[in-house]
Amino acid sequence: MKRSERLVAMTNYLVEHPMELVSLPFFSNKYDAAKSSVSEDLAIVNKMFKQEGIGYLESISGAAGGVKYIPQYSRKNSESFISELCERLEDPSRLLPGGYLFMSDILGDPSIVRDIGRIFAAEFSGVEIDVVVTVATKGIPLAYAVASFLHVPVVIVRRDPKVTEGSTVSINYVSGSSRKIQTMVLSKRSLQEGAKVCIIDDFMKAGGTINGMKNLLEEFNAKVTAIGVLAEAEDEYEDRVVDEYTSLVQITNVDNRNNHIEVRKGNFINK
């Protein structure tokens, strides 16, 4: 196989297997090439991944060594993506009764969801994460997008137990904004004891749901190492029960009477 051909195959393989250690002999056998040629190929891939702003290849030396594709999203790409998102969210036709915002079209676009996943995965790439946890239903696509870049599984907390989940652990919690008592359940066999967890959700008001998830995860002795939310409502800031989190956008001013919304960049930008 020629170098040009090998580069196409290797690029595809690495992009499809982020955060996975791939040994040089694996590539060497798969594409019938000398290890030295494979090394040169990987240097070209690494250079171009950096240049395109999508990450880099980490080299791990030694007998059990190889390369690992670490997905990143350049600051420039992230910022222009978030700016565009803010603009789209400020469209007054998104306003719903009660000051809610229609976002299903944005959350329904797989390429937007994938970019959000890439931004969070890049942000959390230095943090120990065994599993991504979200709560049904709107956070689900975001959680999968993040998990696919981190190469970890997704576990979904539900509002109601379902027979197909087997036995479950449940907690009651008080929603931070509506002050209502709500229930959350998690299948017993879905999460290992002591797992390191990244929580992902679409929206955070006062943070009661995320706090509820934290309490539920404590039942599994899990440790929350990262929290990412797509949007946060800024006016709930004072009562917030969750401190450390990363948000991409802040919805700061929802004015139903004058049909006006203001959306700012979230705290991600300042990190």
Added chain:
Amino acid sequence: MKRSERLVAMTNYLVEHPMELVSLPFFSNKYDAAKSSVSEDLAIVNKMFKQEGIGYLESISGAAGGVKYIPQYSRKNSESFISELCERLEDPSRLLPGGYLFMSDILGDPSIVRDIGRIFAAEFSGVEIDVVVTVATKGIPLAYAVASFLHVPVVIVRRDPKVTEGSTVSINYVSGSSRKIQTMVLSKRSLQEGAKVCIIDDFMKAGGTINGMKNLLEEFNAKVTAIGVLAEAEDEYEDRVVDEYTSLVQITNVDNRNNHIEVRKGNFINK
């Protein structure tokens, strides 16, 4: 930029933008290369995509022409993936009371979900599809995986209306297996009139849920052009209310007493 470098960048770009028409001048400007060089690059990419069994590049000629990456999954890859899935599902520890099967671990693995998406997208790549529709919650990750390869949005039917969806259309339907009356709602502004729809779900027993979705979609004058389910229960076959669908696996024999499950390949294999 050297050919070798261009190939890495172009491969990544095409893999990230399936089913999107990309013009030659776009690549030519982006990588500062002559159109003839870009054409040669694309021929190499096309050859390798075919060889790796992940699809091919379709050339569209004329002034508005360019190339489009059509994702495919080779028969061999699909069959070995499905065989492995059957084996994993036959594990007796998956048996739950009532003859249900625990599948959350499989549905929680982003790379398995992505492969399932690739298989359905390849199967339906010749069908007109404007949007992928699923019902909350287990079908959601599969729907996104399919949609990401087809380059179309996802719309989620819910069991209960939510304030963040705006006004909704709802129907009542009779579940095919439990004979209970259930409700489904779909946000009014989420689906265009007359859209061509691919329905994706994780599991089909008698098909009542999918039939309910079809009825709900009729309210939007939508046309269902494809139906894909990960698993079907074969013993419900006689009462089935849905005829044309593609299933990857068939759960044929769930014997709680003897702790035994049989899982066969679905009808996908015979297509």
